[in-house]
Amino acid sequence: MVYDVISILDFSRNEIMQLFDLTDKIRQILPKRRKIPILSGYTAALAFFEPSTRTRLSFELACKKLGMDTLTIIGESAISLMKGERFSDTIRMLDSYSDLILIRHPADGASRFAAEVAESPVINCGDGAHEHPTQALIDLYTIHKFKGNINNLTIGILGDVRFARTVVSLLRGLTLFDPKKVYIISPPFLHLRDVYRDELKKRGLNFEEKDSLLDVLPELDVLYVVRIQKERFPDPSDYEKVKGSYMVTHKIIKEYAKDDLIILHPLPRVEELALDIDNTKYAKYFDQAKFGIYVRIALITLIFGVQDKIS
Ligand code: CP
Numbered sequence: 001m002v003y004d005v006i007s008i009l010d011f012s013r014n015e016i017m018q019l020f021d022l023t024d025k026i027r028q029i030l031p032k033r034r035k036i037p038i039l040s041g042y043t044a045a046l047a048f049f050e051p052s053t054r055t056r057l058s059f060e061l062a063c064k065k066l067g068m069d070t071l072t073i074i075g076e077s078a079i080s081l082m083k084g085e086r087f088s089d090t091i092r093m094l095d096s097y098s099d100l101i102l103i104r105h106p107a108d109g110a111s112r113f114a115a116e117v118a119e120s121p122v123i124n125c126g127d128g129a130h131e132h133p134t135q136a137l138i139d140l141y142t143i144h145k146f147k148g149n150i151n152n153l154t155i156g157i158l159g160d161v162r163f164a165r166t167v168v169s170l171l172r173g174l175t176l177f178d179p180k181k182v183y184i185i186s187p188p189f190l191h192l193r194d195v196y197r198d199e200l201k202k203r204g205l206n207f208e209e210k211d212s213l214l215d216v217l218p219e220l221d222v223l224y225v226v227r228i229q230k231e232r233f234p235d236p237s238d239y240e241k242v243k244g245s246y247m248v249t250h251k252i253i254k255e256y257a258k259d260d261l262i263i264l265h266p267l268p269r270v271e272e273l274a275l276d277i278d279n280t281k282y283a284k285y286f287d288q289a290k291f292g293i294y295v296r297i298a299l300i301t302l303i304f305g306v307q308d309k310i311s
Contacts, residue, residue, distance in 0.1 A: 037067025045098035136169035163232035
């Protein structure tokens with residue numbers, strides 16, 4: 001099993017399936033036991049230099065359910081980076097105060113850099129427009145649970161595939177499996193970056209890029225929607241041009257989608273996914289967010305090699 005988690009490609013398919021089995025076990029045990037304190041006495045440092053609801057809270061909860069103590073940084077303003085401290089020195093401090101570093105940062109590659117500085121394991125909780133590997137584990141787990149498999153499915157990924165790091169991680173993760181077809185659907189300005197298109201081709205993913213959801217919606221088993229990542233636009237006027245350029249509504253889904261389509265979203269949503277889908281059979285994004293706690297407990301357990309203590 002992995003030590004640092006920087007990319008979803010740090011995992012093999014077998015390791016992901018092992019993680020899913022452990023996640024299933026934790027989902028059975030935790031509601032009855034409330035805690036599984038097999039890492040009591042260990043400390044996790046959560047260093048979040050960008051906003052987060054789900055990733056930070058579910059990782060903090062996962063650590064606490066395992067009996068770990070947590071140290072938390074939220075934003076740069078409260079720590080000595082503001083006084084000119086080098087980022088590498090901040091990481092060295094976190095490394096000396098903790099046994100696990102969880103980092104979210106606006107710069108691509110910040111987690112890789114932290115992993116090179118730190119001796120403790122580092123988990124990338126989202127670095128710029130690069131990757132969000134634990135979100136991809138949750139996305140793949142959710143597909144696996146609701147569809148019974150990841151292979152042989154037709155999966156549509158809709159939205160800002162240019163800047164969304166969850167999309168990069170999910171697409172890379174799908175290359176470890178054998179989906180029937182992946183449609184990458186986005187307005188022209190938000191198309192996939194060339195570097196990732198080339199990589200997916202090299203890795204043999206059967207994918208096609210489309211501009212319109214309606215062209216492919218009737219074929220889909222899974223629809224994964226992402227918001228436009230406003231904070232990543234170098235020029236804010238470009239955001240204004242594409243804002244509101246796609247929206248999934250219950251009406252469209254009811255009219256064109258398969259009866260057993262599932263809709264996922266890493267959240268937060270803005271205006272790309274209508275609220276009227278929330279209470280329909282298609283909506284699985286709140287289940288997906290809840291699975292995040294269990295997947296993250298399983299991941300930390302495997303990183304520390306204490307999975308045999310879960311019974
Ligand atoms: N999915 C996700 O990364 O959500 P947060 O930004 O709230 O952590």
